[in-house]
Amino acid sequence: xxxxxxxxxxxxxxxxxxxxxxxxxxxxxxxxxxxxxxxxxxxxxxxxxxxxxxxxxxxxxxxxxxxxxxxxxxxxxxxxxxxxxxxxxxxxxxxxxxxxxxxxxxxxxxxxxxxxxxxxxxxxxxxxxxxxxxxxxxxxxxxxxxxxxxxxxxxxxxxxxxxxxxxxxxxxxxxxxxxxxxxxxxxxxxxxxxxxxxxxxxxxxxxxxxxxxxxxxxxxxxxxxxxxxxxxxxxxxxxxxxxxxxxxxxx
Amino acid sequence: xxxxxxxxxxxxxxxxxxxxxxxxxxxxxxxxxxxxxxxxxxxxxxxxxxxxxxxxxxxxxxxxxxxxxxxxxxxxxxxxxxxxxxxxxxxxxxxxxxxxxxxxxxxxxxxxxxxxxxxxxxxxxxxxxxxxxxxxxxxxxxxxxxxxxxxxxxxxxxxxxxxxxxxxxxxxxxxxxxxxxxxxxxxxxxxxxxxxxxxxxxxxxxxxxxxxxxxxxxxxxxxxxxxxxxxxxxxxxxxxxxxxxxxxxxxxxxxxxxxxxxxxxxxxxxxxxxxxxxxxxxxxxxxxxxxxxxxxxxxx
Amino acid sequence: xxxxxxxxxxxxxxxxxxxxxxxxxxxxxxxxxxxxxxxxxxxxxxxxxxxxxxxxxxxxxxxxxxxxxxxxxxxxxxxxxxxxxxxxxxxxxxxxxxxxxxxxxxxxxxxxxxxxxxxxxxxxxxxxxxxxxxxxxxxxxxxxxxxxxxxxxxxxxxxxxxxxxxxxxxxxxxxxxxxxxxxxxxxxxxxxxxxxxxxxxxxxxxxxxxxxxxxxxxxxxxxxxxxxxxxxxxxxxxxxxxxxxxxxxxxxxxxxxxxxxxxxxxxxxxxxxxxxxxxxxxxxxxxxxxxxxxxxxxxxxxxxxxxxxxxxxxxxxxxxxxx
Numbered sequence: 001x002x003x004x005x006x007x008x009x010x011x012x013x014x015x016x017x018x019x020x021x022x023x024x025x026x027x028x029x030x031x032x033x034x035x036x037x038x039x040x041x042x043x044x045x046x047x048x049x050x051x052x053x054x055x056x057x058x059x060x061x062x063x064x065x066x067x068x069x070x071x072x073x074x075x076x077x078x079x080x081x082x083x084x085x086x087x088x089x090x091x092x093x094x095x096x097x098x099x100x101x102x103x104x105x106x107x108x109x110x111x112x113x114x115x116x117x118x119x120x121x122x123x124x125x126x127x128x129x130x131x132x133x134x135x136x137x138x139x140x141x142x143x144x145x146x147x148x149x150x151x152x153x154x155x156x157x158x159x160x161x162x163x164x165x166x167x168x169x170x171x172x173x174x175x176x177x178x179x180x181x182x183x184x185x186x187x188x189x190x191x192x193x194x195x196x197x198x199x200x201x202x203x204x205x206x207x208x209x210x211x212x213x214x215x216x217x218x219x220x221x222x223x224x225x226x227x228x229x230x231x232x233x234x235x236x237x238x239x240x241x242x243x244x245x246x247x248x249x250x251x
Numbered sequence: 252x253x254x255x256x257x258x259x260x261x262x263x264x265x266x267x268x269x270x271x272x273x274x275x276x277x278x279x280x281x282x283x284x285x286x287x288x289x290x291x292x293x294x295x296x297x298x299x300x301x302x303x304x305x306x307x308x309x310x311x312x313x314x315x316x317x318x319x320x321x322x323x324x325x326x327x328x329x330x331x332x333x334x335x336x337x338x339x340x341x342x343x344x345x346x347x348x349x350x351x352x353x354x355x356x357x358x359x360x361x362x363x364x365x366x367x368x369x370x371x372x373x374x375x376x377x378x379x380x381x382x383x384x385x386x387x388x389x390x391x392x393x394x395x396x397x398x399x400x401x402x403x404x405x406x407x408x409x410x411x412x413x414x415x416x417x418x419x420x421x422x423x424x425x426x427x428x429x430x431x432x433x434x435x436x437x438x439x440x441x442x443x444x445x446x447x448x449x450x451x452x453x454x455x456x457x458x459x460x461x462x463x464x465x466x467x468x469x470x471x472x473x474x475x476x477x478x479x480x481x482x483x484x485x486x487x488x489x490x491x492x493x494x495x496x497x498x499x500x501x502x503x504x505x506x507x508x509x510x511x512x513x514x515x516x517x518x519x520x521x522x523x524x525x526x527x528x529x530x531x532x533x534x535x536x537x538x539x540x541x542x543x544x545x546x547x548x549x550x551x
Numbered sequence: 552x553x554x555x556x557x558x559x560x561x562x563x564x565x566x567x568x569x570x571x572x573x574x575x576x577x578x579x580x581x582x583x584x585x586x587x588x589x590x591x592x593x594x595x596x597x598x599x600x601x602x603x604x605x606x607x608x609x610x611x612x613x614x615x616x617x618x619x620x621x622x623x624x625x626x627x628x629x630x631x632x633x634x635x636x637x638x639x640x641x642x643x644x645x646x647x648x649x650x651x652x653x654x655x656x657x658x659x660x661x662x663x664x665x666x667x668x669x670x671x672x673x674x675x676x677x678x679x680x681x682x683x684x685x686x687x688x689x690x691x692x693x694x695x696x697x698x699x700x701x702x703x704x705x706x707x708x709x710x711x712x713x714x715x716x717x718x719x720x721x722x723x724x725x726x727x728x729x730x731x732x733x734x735x736x737x738x739x740x741x742x743x744x745x746x747x748x749x750x751x752x753x754x755x756x757x758x759x760x761x762x763x764x765x766x767x768x769x770x771x772x773x774x775x776x777x778x779x780x781x782x783x784x785x786x787x788x789x790x791x792x793x794x795x796x797x798x799x800x801x802x803x804x805x806x807x808x809x810x811x812x813x814x815x816x817x818x819x820x821x822x823x824x825x826x827x828x829x830x831x832x833x834x835x836x837x838x839x840x841x842x843x844x845x846x847x848x849x850x851x852x853x854x855x856x857x858x859x860x861x862x863x864x865x866x867x868x869x870x871x872x873x874x
Contacts, residue, residue, distance in 0.1 A: 037398060041522070071438060073442060074442045077442060083440075087436070087437075087443065088437075089436065089437040090434070090437055091429070091430040091432075091433040091434045091437050091438065093429070093433065093500045093501050094426070094429060094430060094433060094434045098426060099432075102426075102427075102430055102437070102441040102442035102443070103427075103438075103439070103442040103443050104415060104441075104442070105423040105426065108334040116417070116422075117422045117423065117424070118417075118421045118422065119421055119422060119423060119426070121421075177469075187282065192546075257777065275767070277766050277767060282766075283766050286762050286766060287762075289762075290759045290762065290763075293755070326667070335670070374613075381584070381585035385584035385585070385590075385873065386586050386587055386590070387587060387808065387872055387873045390574065390808070390811075401791070407662070446772075457780070467755060470755070470758070470787075471754050471755050471758060471783075471787060472625070472787055473754060473783065475753070475754050475755065475780070476585075476756070477752075477753055477754075477780065478753070478755055480614075480751075480753070481751065485830050514733050518759070518763065519766070520762070522746065522748055522763035522764060522766075522767060523763065523766060523767045525745075525746065525747075526765070527710070528709070528710065528747075528748065528749040529710045547784070
């Protein structure tokens with residue numbers, strides 16, 4: 001089975017600070033992998049490399065078994081990896097549909113689209129509605145501005161965008177961090193539905209209960225390296241936290 | 252409240268027209284309206300450029316000064332250097348576009364605040380204009396330069412508004428301009444080439460200032476080095492009155508057209524009423540405050 | 552020996568420079584750098600400085616309302632040792648404290664073209680009598696109009712411009728209408744004035760103002776404009792409305808472009824003023840003070856002359872700007 005993503009020996013330094021010190025990474029196709037670690041463990045640096053936002057100083061990266069080099073987020077997208085940032089990266093004044101298709105807008109067929117480069121707004125509205133329906137995200141109108149939505153709904157828009165365009169992997173950075181109990185539960189359901197579509201999910205989260213609620217495996221990051229990779233049924237929350245904080249070392 | 256904001260400028264314009272119609276029987280005539288359109292077309296075209304810049308959460312304080320430079324370049328080349336009119340006009344527009352490019356480069360590559368950059372270009376453009384023209388008006392222009400004086404100039408202005416409307420609302424690039432102004436980071440993460448887009452916006456605006464210069468030359472029949480001094484703020488006023496937010500990402504270019512017309516209608520109407528121009532200045536100020544407040548309040 | 556020779560040579564070479572450096576200094580501060588009116592003034596000042604054996608240093612504001620630069624210039628020139636400073640004030644009131652400060656240091660300050668407020672804030676004033684300028688063209692207009700009832704449009708500058716007010720009110724007085732006093736900043740508005748618009752002294756706005764006035768009163772037959780660019784704009788509007796032959800256009804200034812407009816018939820008459828004369832008289836008065844210690848005082852009217860189609864030649868000889 002080809003792994004969706006593997007990385008070995010990733011190193012990234014910022015001046016005197018070493019963010020990644022020979023980190024490894026492995027994501028199986030179609031699984032939900034949680035990436036956890038304390039602040040300064042190198043989680044966000046790792047994720048940024050996978051999403052193409054930054055390039056490692058050294059190390060290997062493979063997507064679907066083939067070597068990959070991402071010099072920009074577009075490269076990662078083209079490789080089939082979509083990232084949902086913690087800030088969501090949505091334009092608040094623009095509509096749900098516009099945000100869904102931001103940067104990937106659909107054009108009308110024929111000369112209207114080719115010559116005048118006219119957008120096919122009706123089609124984008126329809127397809128947005130379809131994506132929302134498939135992921136069971138409860139947003140009434142695709143034309144309403146994103147700023148009028150609740151936190152959970154906004155998260156839904158960002159996730160739907162990632163899921164709609166991802167071919168292999170969706171990376172989610174702290175998707176439940178800003179949400180209340182009910183909306184968090186909605187988002188966790190949403191993550192499961194993304195997996196049901198056949199996409200692998202990298203879930204970065206501080207929230208242990210949420211991690212254990214949805215993740216198949218957990219990747220523990222500490223001091224710039226991976227210190228553990230376990231199936232979630234096979235390890236307890238306490239042990240995970242211990243490894244994360246370095247209280248106890250387990251072979 | 253939302254509809255009020257969206258249609259506010261139009262309602263204000265219609266109310267103003269209705270009011271002036273009651274105050275003077277000379278207001279509601281095709282001749283008078285045609286005149287108003289001719290009077291606003293120069294600022295109108297400047298304001299299209301200003302709109303797209305303000306949509307990116309920027310501002311351009313140099314638009315009038317750059318236009319003035321354009322109008323001097325094209326007329327001086329034609330009259331003093333004997334350059335054929337079409338080439339002189341193109342040269343003038345090329346100069347204004349170059350200034351736009353400089354503004355865009357400084358804002359996007361060096362990341363300087365647009366307010367400060369354009370304040371600088373304002374002074375530079377003004378100084379070059381005075382030096383190049385020796386502060387003298389240039390007269391006796393070739394006929395080709397004044398062709399767009401009246402109705403053809405107005406038609407060109409309206410056509411440019413049409414093109415701008417289409418580009419901003421019906422094309423991906425136009426939506427990207429809104430995204431850039433609304434949340435630049437989101438736009439970047441969505442894969443939009445934000446630096447390139449920002450520079451293009453300023454370049455297009457610069458070209459439009461050159462067209463405005465041509466319309467000015469056509470309307471007045473001279474190259475005027477003292478032109479454009481109040482137009483810097485007039486263009487911004489038109490954009491704000493039209494409901495476009497100075498914070499970026501919100502507004503329409505049709506709103507700007509209405510904003511431009513509001514200023515022109517008030518000036519014309521108050522003159523017809525024999526009211527002192529001080530009141531025109533006062534009313535414009537009040538309308539701007541009203542427009543900005545309505546915009547802010549509607550987003551509570 | 553060699554050292555002595557070198558010193559002698561150096562002294563001889565530097566002597567003229569030293570002599571120049573020891574010349575008394577007179578400063579000239581204009582409103583702007585490039586307006587042909589001030590270019591002419593500066594020319595006149597430089598010529599007069601040479602003739603009077605004084606050194607001229609110059610500075611200007613960035614625009615018509617730039618008080619701050621003029622304050623800085625006053626201070627800098629006083630530090631540089633200027634004994635006399637000539638200034639065309641941008642802001643009649645705001646500049647007064649700075650003027651008083653340098654006068655307290657013993658510098659004689661002479662106002663040119665625009666009076667400060669109060670008028671005695673400077674030692675002396677050499678200026679056009681703008682009210683008189685207006686009166687001249689007002690009288691001309693009355694005569695030219697003959698017995699016809701007057702329908703006057705005025706294209707003024709912008710609210711609060713004192714020179715514009717003087718010209719406007721002078722025009723009304725010269726025309727024989729009720730007008731505010733010479734010192735008033737209010738624009739007179741008798742019934743015969745059927746339309747007033749602001750031109751900001753600018754051609755494009757002059758055109759817009761004239762268009763709107765013609766909409767209001769198509770039967771306007773006299774147009775007073777506060778300066779020649781505004782008049783040019785008025786003419787464009789009148790021509791577009793087919794009225795340029797029947798309407799009498801008046802203006803003030805006497806710039807070369809304006810005189811050419813008189814020659815072409817676009818302006819019926821203009822009141823010409825003499826910036827060169829202002830500067831020359833100012834420098835001469837300053838030099839006289841430096842030599843004799845006698846301070847200049849009072850207001851000297853540097854004159855206005857009416858230029859119409861009959862004496863265009865004179866107008867062109869004395870005009871400022873590109874001939």
